[in-house]
Amino acid sequence: MDRTLPLRSLGEPVAAVGTTPPVLDGPVSTALTLPPATPLDEPGYAVLRDLVAAGRVLVLTGAGMSTASGIPDYRGPDGQRRVQPMQHAEFVGSGQARQRYWARAFSGWERFAAARPNVAHEAVAALQRAGLVDGVITQNVDGLHQRAGARDVLELHGSLGRVVCLDCGEPYTREQVHDWLVEANPGFVARAGGGEVRPDGDVVLAEELVRRFRAPRCLVCGGDALKPDVVFFGGSVPRPVVEQAFAMLGRSGLLLVLGSSLRVMSGYRFVRRAARDGIPVAVVTRGETRGAGEPTVQLDCLLDDVLPRLVADLAA
Numbered sequence: 001m002d003r004t005l006p007l008r009s010l011g012e013p014v015a016a017v018g019t020t021p022p023v024l025d026g027p028v029s030t031a032l033t034l035p036p037a038t039p040l041d042e043p044g045y046a047v048l049r050d051l052v053a054a055g056r057v058l059v060l061t062g063a064g065m066s067t068a069s070g071i072p073d074y075r076g077p078d079g080q081r082r083v084q085p086m087q088h089a090e091f092v093g094s095g096q097a098r099q100r101y102w103a104r105a106f107s108g109w110e111r112f113a114a115a116r117p118n119v120a121h122e123a124v125a126a127l128q129r130a131g132l133v134d135g136v137i138t139q140n141v142d143g144l145h146q147r148a149g150a151r152d153v154l155e156l157h158g159s160l161g162r163v164v165c166l167d168c169g170e171p172y173t174r175e176q177v178h179d180w181l182v183e184a185n186p187g188f189v190a191r192a193g194g195g196e197v198r199p200d201g202d203v204v205l206a207e208e209l210v211r212r213f214r215a216p217r218c219l220v221c222g223g224d225a226l227k228p229d230v231v232f233f234g235g236s237v238p239r240p241v242v243e244q245a246f247a248m249l250g251r252s253g254l255l256l257v258l259g260s261s262l263r264v265m266s267g268y269r270f271v272r273r274a275a276r277d278g279i280p281v282a283v284v285t286r287g288e289t290r291g292a293g294e295p296t297v298q299l300d301c302l303l304d305d306v307l308p309r310l311v312a313d314l315a316a
């Protein structure tokens with residue numbers, strides 16, 4: 001794993017990813033981001049099924065994959081971003097911003113960590129076990145593909161399960177950091193518990209509570225620049241990760257996009273590359289997407305209505 005941090009190696013900003021642990025319950029409802037079902041386009045499904053049946057499928061997943069696990073999307077069905085998430089430059093440049101981030105993230109972590117894979121994650125893993133899916137590229141930072149049993153998962157935007165020191169590069173697991181925070185901030189989560197939860201799962205905390213929060217420090221260099229190993233808004237996907245993703249795409253016979261509006265450039269560029277190289281593209285997502293005309297087949301429907309059926313038809 002390249003320990004260099006996602007700085008602006010490609011000069012290409014990525015849009016919002018789950019930079020603070022979204023929460024699973026509380027005063028926010030995924031009804032805000034979980035769109036209603038629509039009837040399945042049967043001819044489109046038949047095209048999709050035949051493409052997947054040919055194998056060598058590379059799956060690319062976005063936030064829509066995890067909404068059914070209770071992890072809200074930053075965007076609603078209309079594709080509009082609902083909340084301004086943490087900015088890369090703000091996090092890197094301000095100790096206060098980092099303290100605020102960690103106070104909020106700490107308050108939501110246990111609920112986030114309790115999220116479980118849903119039927120869509122399980123279907124992808126089943127298609128992989130059946131030999132049809134070669135690998136998965138995900139924009140999600142929740143680790144749910146791996147927990148469903150998928151292999152060869154490339155995390156385009158990193159993982160909330162890892163933490164790294166921006167100053168010296170020392171890596172930590174999120175559990176380690178969480179355990180320190182529990183010890184350093186007794187009773188904090190209970191005091192923060194009544195905080196309002198926003199659609200991105202950010203727990204709104206009183207400034208006074210944030211000021212008293214003891215943020216994590218690096219055990220090696222003593223600095224306060226610990227960062228979750230994810231790409232914040234305004235940051236960039238590390239070049240080795242992008243190159244690995246393009247290599248996976250080059251070996252594939254189909255790019256299957258699941259639960260992504262493709263508004264995030266870091267994902268959309270794979271659709272463009274596939275179209276350029278003559279690799280078929282299938283998109284299954286609810287709502288509007290970017291790249292009209294580029295996909296070979298596009299189904300505007302819930303993943304739950306398509307993926308279990310693909311498993312029944314092809315992997316049973």
Ligand SMILES: [Zn+2]
Nearest residue numbers: 165168218221
């Ligand atoms: Zn350090």
